[in-house]
Amino acid sequence: MHIGGGHSDKLPPHAVLLSFDDAYADHFEYVFPILEHEHIQGAFYPPVKAVTEHTVLDVNKIHFILASTPEDNFPVLLNEIKQLILTNTDEFGLKSYDEYFKELAVANRFDPAEVIFVKRLLQVALPEVLRKRMADILFEKIVGIEESAFSRELYMSVDQIKCMVDCGMHIGSHGYDHYWLGSLPREKQEFEIKKSIEFINEVGGDVDNWTICYPYGDRNKETIQLLKENGCKLGMTTDVDLADLTDHEGDAIFNLPRLDTNDLPKDANAPVNQWY
Structure with missing residues (x-):
């Protein structure tokens, strides 16, 4: 995932970014091999503490x-x-x-x-x-x-995340403790963000083009200001909608909506859905 000035590539019609939160081991076992086989880059958002200290969120x-x-x-x-x-x-x-x-x-x-x-x-x-x-x-x-x-069974290991980075997957921020960022004072939000950047760097991710998926979709104006100060390129929420990447006003790029898997049909023979 490359985001930022000077990049002239345009997205094709109906482009999709696949994002995966929480670094579940199932993502490495089942999702990652399919993405790699199909030459599709996925965006993965690991909560740092759960992966590095073997806690359970x-x-x-x-x-x-x-x-x-x-x-x-x-x-x-x-x-x-x-x-x-x-x-x-x-x-x-x-x-x-x-x-x-x-x-x-x-x-x-x-x-x-x-x-x-x-x-x-x-x-x-x-x-x-x-x-x-x-x-x-x-x-x-x-x-x-x-x-x-329980944690070692539930989440990916650091080595598995490094393997995905080596194969072209994007690793972004999902906080350190997976807190509701908007409920935290500024200094705690900054801690969560900086620890995420350190982790992205540790696993070989691109710290010049890093993104965030807000835990629970929660953020406030201080969150977005801190993201700007620390070079974040975009922020994804849990708001349900299609992302409008033509909106360059204000903080739209830090408030991008997403579709949950529950918002999409599961049957391959389902009629065309409302989002297409």
Whole structure:
């Protein structure tokens, strides 16, 4: 992926950039060989800490907590969360469980309200220290697999990412801790960005043409200003739409929408979709 002044190549009609978040091992095992065989460059966005320190992203801990909870046992999970909130209320000055539920339990196009509640509570609504504490407790109790071993199975290794770079794949930034960047103070955002650049350089990526895919699509004006200061070429969001690369006004290049795989037909014989 080459972005920037002086490059005269024009994209063909209906051009597509394939992007893959979170450095899952499945991407290396299944996606990368197909891209290489077809001579297609993919853009991969690894969260640095998960890959280099063998931790499990909180978002993945939450996914597997939810996946390991049968639907008829979901009230038990919610009660566990309620008790953890009660236990930590004084230390962290928390609101009541019912207040959090009313605020956060709003269904979206992918998940029912109760699932969204668990995700939002443990991803962003609670103080960082408590989010990690609760996710760790629930992961150990419900999933029951040691974190480092789980991480090595779930994510690519540094060597696998280097191999993809050697074969022409693009490696971009997906943060260090995979935080909601827009929720962080400026200095923490800068840390997340700089650690990503260091990692891109470590694996042999192109630090002169680096890009970012915002974790959870979250960013603010400070995020974009820091990206500009650190030479980022574009930023991809989770907003659902086609990217308009003719829009050169303002910060459009740092707010590019993407289509999720769920927005596209899975059947090869499906009629032409609305995005084509």
